[in-house]
Amino acid sequence: MVQAQEVSNVIQMRRSPASTDEIAQLNFQLPNPEDEKLPEIEFQNQVEQAWLVCDRVNLQTDIWRGRILRAVRDREKWYGDGRGTGFLNWLKDREISKSQAYSLIELANSADTLLEGGYLEPEDVNQFSKRAFVETAKSDPEVQQLVSDAARKGDRITRREVRQLSDEWTAMTTDLLPVAIKEKAADHTIPTRYLVPLVKEMKKLPEVHQNPIREAIAESPNVDTLKQATAEARYLAKYLEAAGNVQALDNPSLNLELALEEALRIGCLSSTADLVNQAAQLEQTAVKLYLTWKRINALSDRLYVDSGASTPHLRTLLSCLETLTSEVIETPLTGGGDRTIRLQVLSDLDDQKIEA
The missing domain is CATH 1.10.287 (Helix Hairpins)
Known part of the structure; x- marks a missing residue:
């Protein structure tokens, strides 16, 4: 069983990296995988708790490793030979690849950006996975605030949660969707998961093709209309992108827009888009x-x-x-x-x- 005190000790870590004593305490009594009397849900819970504790220690450790690597690299910039030889030798002595080093430096930069910007408190760092940290630092300030609020509440933050919050923010603030749809999303009448793919596809279209889609979903703001509009926007984008790459269609007698209108009128946009793409x-x-x-x-x-x-x-x-x-x-x-x-x-x- 994962000891409650061990979990508590790691959760309480602050600005300093995990000490030797803290790491030494990670001596879990993991559940026996061959114990047929142990319910599956209990087995999974015990393993998950152990995994989360390790994640927290690894994240804190890697952030500080990134800061150390950054300091060594910057020292080399100021006083080295100008080619980074000293930094590369330092990495070689510790069997660290250049890509690993810069990945850790990026993690440290992300942590410092979020902490110095006031979006996170040091203890909130423990709620993140490493990739979520980097993803959050790259997001818009509004998204960073949403993510940090979730972390303060104790939510576990992975890259999937960051992307989901980012997508939802984009969907709710974009000009591509009519107000009626945003209002229904705000009161949870329509789940935001139906808005995100539509916005992504509409961004690929010129305004002349965005307007009819926007008008259609404003006239009938429901999930079925959103699904249909998303599919139509996807095929429109596919048609427009592929048509510009087909040399055989570079013919003065062909009007691609009129051909598209006819495909829409007879309900064969999907087949037409696939044909042009092929x-x-x-x-x-x-x-x-x-x-x-x-x-x-x-x-x-x-x-x-x-x-x-x-x-x-x-x-x-x-x-x-x-x-x-x-x-x-x-x-x-x-x-x-x-x-x-x-x-x-x-x-x-x-x-x-x-x-x-």
Whole structure:
């Protein structure tokens, strides 16, 4: 069983890092995983308590490690050789990678930002996971205040909670949603989890496409409308992004906006967006295929020149690859039985293009 006094000792840690005595007290009597008489819920509770205590000690320790590393790095900046050699050697002596060091420094910077800004008291640090600390420091001041309020109440703060609070703040303060929806979210008639994905998708759209969606949810402010609007905004964004990347659609006779309006009118926006997206992927794949084919041919030619009668196995390898290096590329269709894909590369003077 996790000792109550051990938990209390760690929770009461303040500005100083965990002392040797405090760390030594982390001698848990963990539950026996083979004890069939121990209820599962009790087993999970005991393990979770032990884990949280370790998290708190690790967070405090890593914050101070980050401060130490920052001091060593800054000292090197002022009095080193200008290349950071002393700092790197210091890390090497302690078997710390550069990425680990800067991750700890970032954690220390995050802690100092939140503490010096008055958002947190030193004891509130114990409520955070390490990644939550960094995420909170990067958030808007309003979000930092919301997170710190939750920490003061004793809530366990992970990166998921920080992101959730940040998303909810964005949803409630954005101009993309009508007042009617915000009011329903404020009185909990509509959960904010339905607003966040809609706002994220609407941000990707130009204003001309945002307005109809905003009007639709203002006219019928309910969960079903929000779900439908989110799906429509997602497909709109998908269509608009993909259409700009498809060279085949660069045609003066095509009006992409009118095509979009027609797709909306007959209720096939999803299929249209998927079609355009797949077309963009196909063009990109064709270009990649051509460049890869050219590279294989160049490598095959070089190997053919470098090899000869003394390398019969290399010559056999080149012979086997002729189905991929010739102007007709052949390869079996995976999972297609005896079916074979054939792609022909046609030459037109100095230009070449792929045709299937």
